[in-house]
Amino acid sequence: MTGDPWGRTLAKLPEIARGLLVGAVTTIQVTTGALAVAIVLGIVFAVLKTAPSRPLRALATAYVEVFRAVPVLTQLFVIYFGLAGIGIKLNPLPAAIVGFGINGGAYLTEVFRAGIEAIHQGQLEGAFSIGMTRPMAMWYIILPQAVRVVLPPIGNFAIGLLKDTSIASAVAAPELMFRARSLVEATFLSTQIYLMVALLYLAMSLPLSRAVRHLEAAMGRGHQA
Amino acid sequence: MIAAAASPGVWPLLRIWMPQLLTAAQGTLRMTAAAFAIAAVVGLLFGLARLSRHRMLSRFAVGYIEVVRGTPALTQLFLIYFSLPSVGIVLRAFEAAVIGLGLNGAAYLAEVYRAGIQAIHRGQREAAYSIGMTHLEAMRFIILPQAVRIVLPPMANYAIALLKDTSIASLISAPELMLRARDLSSEYFMPMRLYLTAGLMYLIMAYPLSRAVRFLEYRLSHGR
Numbered sequence: 001m002t003g004d005p006w007g008r009t010l011a012k013l014p015e016i017a018r019g020l021l022v023g024a025v026t027t028i029q030v031t032t033g034a035l036a037v038a039i040v041l042g043i044v045f046a047v048l049k050t051a052p053s054r055p056l057r058a059l060a061t062a063y064v065e066v067f068r069a070v071p072v073l074t075q076l077f078v079i080y081f082g083l084a085g086i087g088i089k090l091n092p093l094p095a096a097i098v099g100f101g102i103n104g105g106a107y108l109t110e111v112f113r114a115g116i117e118a119i120h121q122g123q124l125e126g127a128f129s130i131g132m133t134r135p136m137a138m139w140y141i142i143l144p145q146a147v148r149v150v151l152p153p154i155g156n157f158a159i160g161l162l163k164d165t166s167i168a169s170a171v172a173a174p175e176l177m178f179r180a181r182s183l184v185e186a187t188f189l190s191t192q193i194y195l196m197v198a199l200l201y202l203a204m205s206l207p208l209s210r211a212v213r214h215l216e217a218a219m220g221r222g223h224q225a
Numbered sequence: 226m227i228a229a230a231a232s233p234g235v236w237p238l239l240r241i242w243m244p245q246l247l248t249a250a251q252g253t254l255r256m257t258a259a260a261f262a263i264a265a266v267v268g269l270l271f272g273l274a275r276l277s278r279h280r281m282l283s284r285f286a287v288g289y290i291e292v293v294r295g296t297p298a299l300t301q302l303f304l305i306y307f308s309l310p311s312v313g314i315v316l317r318a319f320e321a322a323v324i325g326l327g328l329n330g331a332a333y334l335a336e337v338y339r340a341g342i343q344a345i346h347r348g349q350r351e352a353a354y355s356i357g358m359t360h361l362e363a364m365r366f367i368i369l370p371q372a373v374r375i376v377l378p379p380m381a382n383y384a385i386a387l388l389k390d391t392s393i394a395s396l397i398s399a400p401e402l403m404l405r406a407r408d409l410s411s412e413y414f415m416p417m418r419l420y421l422t423a424g425l426m427y428l429i430m431a432y433p434l435s436r437a438v439r440f441l442e443y444r445l446s447h448g449r
Binding site: 074206 | 291292294295296297298299300301303304307308311312389390392393395396403406407410414415416417420421423424427428431432435
């Protein structure tokens with residue numbers, strides 16, 4: 001390509017900026033969608049993992065161990081290309097949300113389990129003594145208290161997730177990295193565009209990590225990543 | 226393609242795939258080891274720089290750590306592989322992946338080292354000074370040997386995460402397991418079987434490692 005790349009970047013800035021910002025919005029959508037799925041799965045499997053029933057505990061353990069030991073890219077490919085190969089076609093966006101959600105659920109299971117176990121045993125016994133069932137005690141007594149403990153690690157997980165969603169570009173989910181790749185293909189301005197992408201991710205993740213650090217301080221105790 | 230049409234069974238196919246996937250898995254392990262080595266060394270430099278009393282040095286380290294940890298590793302790989310050629314630095318995909326993942330990991334390990342060094346009681350350092358050691362000597366002979374115990378488990382956990390993260394190097398077509406699985410998948414049109422096989426191979430590599438780390442963590446925390 002001829003011409004000064006920075007000059008061409010300036011000339012095409014409106015087009016590039018619009019593409020990247022639309023991508024950034026999708027990045028936030030994928031992140032929040034996957035976070036929601038991961039939180040629900042994390043709570044469900046954490047409750048299973050602390051259940052008295054042994055098969056349920058084994059099921060939760062298997063989920064956590066398998067999904068944490070396999071790269072999220074591999075999981076995305078199984079969900080997007082693998083399922084399509086056997087006739088279940090998902091759109092890239094739902095595939096990314098489901099993939100990151102299931103993957104993240106395995107990590108958050110451990111977070112919620114630690115949160116549940118951090119609540120004093122007497123709370124559960126107290127709930128039983130006033131006639132609550134185990135699910136009721138979990139829902140009304142244990143989980144609301146566990147929120148305090150799990151909030152900072154969930155925040156850290158969300159920051160990691162925000163950056164990891166860039167991998168969803170490999171299954172053609174139209175998030176920031178994917179938009180950037182198509183713009184680079186059209187303009188050959190790889191340095192300029194990927195630097196802008198890095199800045200956009202920074203602009204999204206730095207305030208989040210500030211907020212999490214604030215939260216950690218407010219919650220009184222730090223969290224070991 | 227021909228093989229895919231001719232043989233419905235998975236075993237004959239696995240016999241064709243496995244040697245290729247195993248070779249590719251070696252690439253994954255080599256990439257992990259090389260990137261880890263870079264991350265461990267560069268991370269230590271940044272960790273020490275961050276704790277340095279020289280303002281400029283520690284600010285530079287903080288800036289590096291924040292920027293690298295605030296952006297996706299994939300973006301960093303793309304910058305190194307696709308953008309550095311425009312300033313005359315052309316790297317092969319594998320080298321770009323090793324350097325990219327290594328420099329990315331350095332930012333994470335810098336924080337691990339910092340935490341490990343700060344966890345050593347300052348009396349240790351003062352005692353080292355009092356017997357006439359310089360700052361560097363105290364670090365080298367007194368602080369770092371004790372910090373190793375603390376940083377070993379998080380470093381091992383990072384190595385496991387890195388093993389899985391090397392999969393994104395396939396997106397700059399660096400030769401490793403995921404790239405081979407993708408190539409075979411476009412050749413045989415059996416994405417489910419291939420990606421599940423690849424997943425299983427990652428599991429076989431990563432799971433024993435993570436069990437070992439848990440054992441290490443247990444030993445180090447109950448050791449005394």
